[in-house]
Amino acid sequence: MTDDSVTPMMAQYLEIKAQYSDAILFYRMGDFYEMFFDDAVAASEALDIALTKRGFHLGEPIPMCGVPVVAAEGHLLSLIRKGFRVAIAEQMEDPAEAKKRGSKSVVRRDVVRLVTPGTLTEDSLLEARRHNFLCAWAEVRDEGALAWTDISTGELRVMPCARARLAPELARLMPREILVSDASDTPVTSVATDLGAAVTEVARASYDSAGAERRLCALWQVATLDAFGTYGRAELSAMGALVDYLDLTQRGKLPLLRPPVREALGGAMLIDAATRRNLEITSALAGGRAGSLLETVDRTATAGGARLLERRLSAPSRDLNVISGRLDSVDCLLAQSGLRNQLREALRRVPDMDRALSRLALDRGGPRDLAAIRNGLSQAQLIASLVAGVDDGLLTQAAKSLTGNEDIISLLDQSLVEDPPLLARDGGFISAGFDPDLDETRKLRDEGRAVIAGMQADYAAETGVQSLKIKHNNVLGYFIEVTATHAEKMMSAPLNEKFIHRQTTANQVRFTTLPLSELETRILNAGNHALELEKNHFNRLRTAILSAAGPIGFAAAGLAELDVAAAFADLASGEGWTRPRVDASHAFLIEGGRHPVVERALQRQGAAAFVANDCALTARDAPAIWLLTGPNMAGKSTFLRQNALIALLAQSGSFVPAAKAHIGLVSQLFSRVGASDDLARGRSTFMVEMVETAAILNQADDRAFVILDEIGRGTATYDGLSIAWATLEHLHDANRCRALFATHYHEMTSLAQKLPGVENATVSVKEWKGDVIFLHEVRRGAADRSYGVQVAKLAGLPEPVIERAKVVLEALESGDRDGGNRRRTLVDDLPLFRIAPPVSPAPPKESALEERLKSVNPDELTPMAALNLVYELKKALAE
Numbered sequence: 062m063t064d065d066s067v068t069p070m071m072a073q074y075l076e077i078k079a080q081y082s083d084a085i086l087f088y089r090m091g092d093f094y095e096m097f098f099d100d101a102v103a104a105s106e107a108l109d110i111a112l113t114k115r116g117f118h119l120g121e122p123i124p125m126c127g128v129p130v131v132a133a134e135g136h137l138l139s140l141i142r143k144g145f146r147v148a149i150a151e152q153m154e155d156p157a158e159a160k161k162r163g164s165k166s167v168v169r170r171d172v173v174r175l176v177t178p179g180t181l182t183e184d185s186l187l188e189a190r191r192h193n194f195l196c197a198w199a200e201v202r203d204e205g206a207l208a209w210t211d212i213s214t215g216e217l218r219v220m221p222c223a224r225a226r227l228a229p230e231l232a233r234l235m236p237r238e239i240l241v242s243d244a245s246d247t248p249v250t251s252v253a254t255d256l257g258a259a260v261t262e263v264a265r266a267s268y269d270s271a272g273a274e275r276r277l278c279a280l281w282q283v284a285t286l287d288a289f290g291t292y293g294r295a296e297l298s299a300m301g302a303l304v305d306y307l308d309l310t311q312r313g314k315l316p317l318l319r320p321p322v323r324e325a326l327g328g329a330m331l332i333d334a335a336t337r338r339n340l341e342i343t344s345a346l347a348g349g350r351a352g353s354l355l356e357t358v359d360r361t362a363t364a365g366g367a368r369l370l371e372r373r374l375s376a377p378s379r380d381l382n383v384i385s386g387r388l389d390s391v392d393c394l395l396a397q398s399g400l401r402n403q404l405r406e407a408l409r410r411v412p413d414m415d416r417a418l419s420r421l422a423l424d425r426g427g428p429r430d431l432a433a434i435r436n437g438l439s440q441a442q443l444i445a446s447l448v449a450g451v452d453d454g455l456l457t458q459a460a461k462s463l464t465g466n467e468d469i470i471s472l473l474d475q476s477l478v479e480d481p482p483l484l485a486r487d488g489g490f491i492s493a494g495f496d497p498d499l500d501e502t503r504k505l506r507d508e509g510r511a512v513i514a515g516m517q518a519d520y521a522a523e524t525g526v527q528s529l530k531i532k533h534n535n536v537l538g539y540f541i542e543v544t545a546t547h548a549e550k551m552m553s554a555p556l557n558e559k560f561i562h563r564q565t566t567a568n569q570v571r572f573t574t575l576p577l578s579e580l581e582t583r584i585l586n587a588g589n590h591a592l593e594l595e596k597n598h599f600n601r602l603r604t605a606i607l608s609a610a611g612p613i614g615f616a617a618a619g620l621a622e623l624d625v626a627a628a629f630a631d632l633a634s635g636e637g638w639t640r641p642r643v644d645a646s647h648a649f650l651i652e653g654g655r656h657p658v659v660e661r662a663l664q665r666q667g668a669a670a671f672v673a674n675d676c677a678l679t680a681r682d683a684p685a686i687w688l689l690t691g692p693n694m695a696g697k698s699t700f701l702r703q704n705a706l707i708a709l710l711a712q713s714g715s716f717v718p719a720a721k722a723h724i725g726l727v728s729q730l731f732s733r734v735g736a737s738d739d740l741a742r743g744r745s746t747f748m749v750e751m752v753e754t755a756a757i758l759n760q761a762d763d764r765a766f767v768i769l770d771e772i773g774r775g776t777a778t779y780d781g782l783s784i785a786w787a788t789l790e791h792l793h794d795a796n797r798c799r800a801l802f803a804t805h806y807h808e809m810t811s812l813a814q815k816l817p818g819v820e821n822a823t824v825s826v827k828e829w830k831g832d833v834i835f836l837h838e839v840r841r842g843a844a845d846r847s848y849g850v851q852v853a854k855l856a857g858l859p860e861p862v863i864e865r866a867k868v869v870l871e872a873l874e875s876g877d878r879d880g881g882n883r884r885r886t887l888v889d890d891l892p893l894f895r896i897a898p899p900v901s902p903a904p905p906k907e908s909a910l911e912e913r914l915k916s917v918n919p920d921e922l923t924p925m926a927a928l929n930l931v932y933e934l935k936k937a938l939a940e
């Protein structure tokens with residue numbers, strides 16, 4: 062049957078859908094969220110669920126699919142991960158209400174939330190140990206600003222950010238979603254693709270800075286924003302766009318945003334996206350946390366601590382006071398191992414208060430979030446008393462924020478049961494004794510249940526049906542059930558006067574009685590009333606918590622601070638790390654430095670111990686560059702990276718994997734590896750290498766620390782060498798920074814004589830019976846050769862290829878020595894492309910004939926024996 066008319070429900074669906082055309086609409090129908098039309102096609106494919114049809118629209122069947130409400134979160138996550146946005150339309154009234162308006166009327170529905178990658182709050186949709194940032198970038202008259210928030214914790218930050226700085230800042234924050242104005246040409250698409258972030262265009266009006274100021278004042282209920290600092294037009298515009306977007310996606314229920322914190326320009330070490338990727342700071346090149354620096358050093362005990370650690374490593378400080386303050390607190394907890402262990406033990410029981418608070422603010426919280434606040438705050442009190450006597454500025458300051466919430470703790474202590482259920486609608490979370498009314502109602506409800514048990518026994522005795530049961534379901538409510546065998550007895554006199562038949566199923570017959578229905582009404586009323594009372598308590602407790610949101614937020618921040626300090630101290634103690642000296646000099650002196658991630662990997666594999674190495678870029682207030690040559694696989698890249706990571710850890714406030722470290726403040730960190738592919742962005746290998754090198758040469762100042770690994774290797778030898786050569790000269794003469802430069806162009810080692818700030822260093826190996834043995838020791842001086850062929854042999858290249866390579870290498874090297882003549886001869890001689898080159902053939906094994914001949918002495922042969930020998934040899938030859 063086809064029907065061209067639009068049903069009232071479909072009309073409602075289409076009306077809502079028209080407002081959310083860029084999202085998949087989850088349309089609530091009873092216990093399901095249904096999707097229709099293109100949404101259904103896309104979602105069924107993305108979620109791998111059945112696509113069905115329901116009714117007709119304009120003569121065509123309507124594609125449909127659905128997910129049960131109870132399982133919706135998992136499906137939501139899958140859709141968000143696959144880049145969709147989801148609008149959730151709920152039923153806003155009871156179907157019975159709608160019926161009152163007429164039999165054809167449709168239940169009122171409305172979108173209660175637009176779920177996007179940057180606006181998640183559910184624990185199941187978030188990674189506990191990672192932030193989930195939503196960013197907005199604004200530009201007003203050439204002045205740029207970036208604002209970002211994590212609505213799951215309420216943090217809001219803003220900073221001036223020129224166009225050129227946008228990509229590196231986004232790489233630091235790794236946001237899930239970036240807002241841009243639909244009227245601007247913000248250059249974020251390529252960096253967003255790299256970071257896996259969604260880019261959302263919002264209307265230009267959201268960015269209006271005057272409107273933004275009004276919105277922000279209303280949000281924090283202040284007359285002017287002056288109390289939070291003075292903000293430029295672009296900063297206001299970016300923050301305003303964030304708030305406007307939250308208003309849109311949360312449908313008016315704004316999350317609990319804390320007042321903004323301005324991040325000072327220049328407060329953090331500048332690290333661009335390529336360097337972050339390359340040093341695998343917070344995620345490994347293979348993707349994910351495993352194998353990253355963050356994973357290796359993370360010993361935090363709480364989710365809040367883990368998120369703070371990620372922020373620290375993503376933005377090491379450039380402020381000497383901040384750095385030494387953080388190192389002091391690590392030192393303090395390192396020295397007091399007893400206190401540290403107690404502290405870490407106590408921290409392990411701290412729940413994620415930030416996220417609980419945020420869910421409560423958005424009215425998406427449950428009784429467990431109340432319990433999280435209660436447990437978190439009481440743990441905070443205990444921790445405050447633990448660190449009370451500690452003599453350290455940062456720790457004392459953090460401890461101060463942990464107390465002062467006694468009222469809310471005692472309220473929650475009295476009102477909440479120990480282990481409450483997830484959902485408020487399940488009830489049973491308010492303690493007995495807290496509210497006499499509630500206790501009374503519960504008693505009524507529970508007694509009713511006891512009366513039912515008694516009633517069942519009475520009816521069984523009265524009817525003589527021992528298996529008679531009183532049961533409950535949502536359709537019939539309470540009913541008496543007997544098996545079909547007793548049906549006749551129950552339905553004939555005298556029992557049928559009392560037992561009223563309700564339903565017959567395949568095997569059972571169901572009845573009710575007048576007293577049972579009366580009791581049911583009483584139980585039901587009491588149960589509903591108890592739930593109602595509990596819900597009211599929930600709302601009161603929620604309001605009480607939200608009005609203390611400021612101090613609770615401070616306590617959570619204090620706990621995170623203590624957690625990171627204790628975690629760094631634990632790491633230093635467990636791994637034997639030392640306190641770095643960080644000062645205003647230009648020194649870079651590392652003794653016995655190690656690469657934390659490689660060292661851990663070697664330990665896990667049970668391989669030989671990591672070889673510690675020194676690095677001394679000694680020149681003062683002048684460029685200091687080590688040109689590192691050495692065989693493949695010797696450990697050059699590892700050495701380069703370990704020094705960059707030591708600087709990064711030191712300025713993050715951590716001890717470092719070295720026997721001793723003296724680091725003059727590093728302002729910028731750059732790391733590049735020659736010729737890494739970037740096919741996703743459609744750039745050739747060499748192009749990427751050059752773009753990245755250009756960024757360093759144009760930006761590095763004299764406080765930068767640069768590591769360059771085989772720059773120039775992505776092109777022809779002489780072009781590569783020339784580029785590497787000129788790059789090193791530029792770093793030395795123009796950038797005048799500290800740098801480690803690894804290369805296989807041994808020709809460059811002569812630069813050490815020409816440039817005063819350049820020194821040669823090499824990673825030593827031993828040669829033994831034609832093979833190389835890696836010692837992984839870095840020492841001054843230049844390498845004599847690359848041992849590439851030997852390494853290729855270790856890698857299992859076929860023997861003829863290795864042999865041929867040796868010949869070619871020898872020819873090339875001696876060719877270089879006599880002005881290229883040999884090289885030309887080699888090219889003329891060709892057989893570079895012959896498959897099986899007749900190269901230094903192995904001496905053939907002696908044949909049987911040869912052996913036989915060797916064994917005879919002609920002088921001792923008789924003529925007859927000689928003749929016999931000739932016959933013998935002829936025969937052997939024939940065989």
Ligand SMILES: Nc1ncnc2c1ncn2[C@@H]1O[C@H](COP(=O)(O)OP(=O)(O)OP(=O)(O)O)[C@@H](O)[C@H]1O
Nearest residue numbers: 670671672673692693694695696697698699700837
């Ligand atoms: N200091 C060290 N102690 C022990 N093992 C090390 C050390 N440095 C490196 N290694 C080991 O050697 C391997 C190769 O190191 P790395 O990649 O740094 O060499 P490389 O000289 O840069 O090689 P290539 O020139 O081929 O890129 C590492 O994966 C690691 O297992």
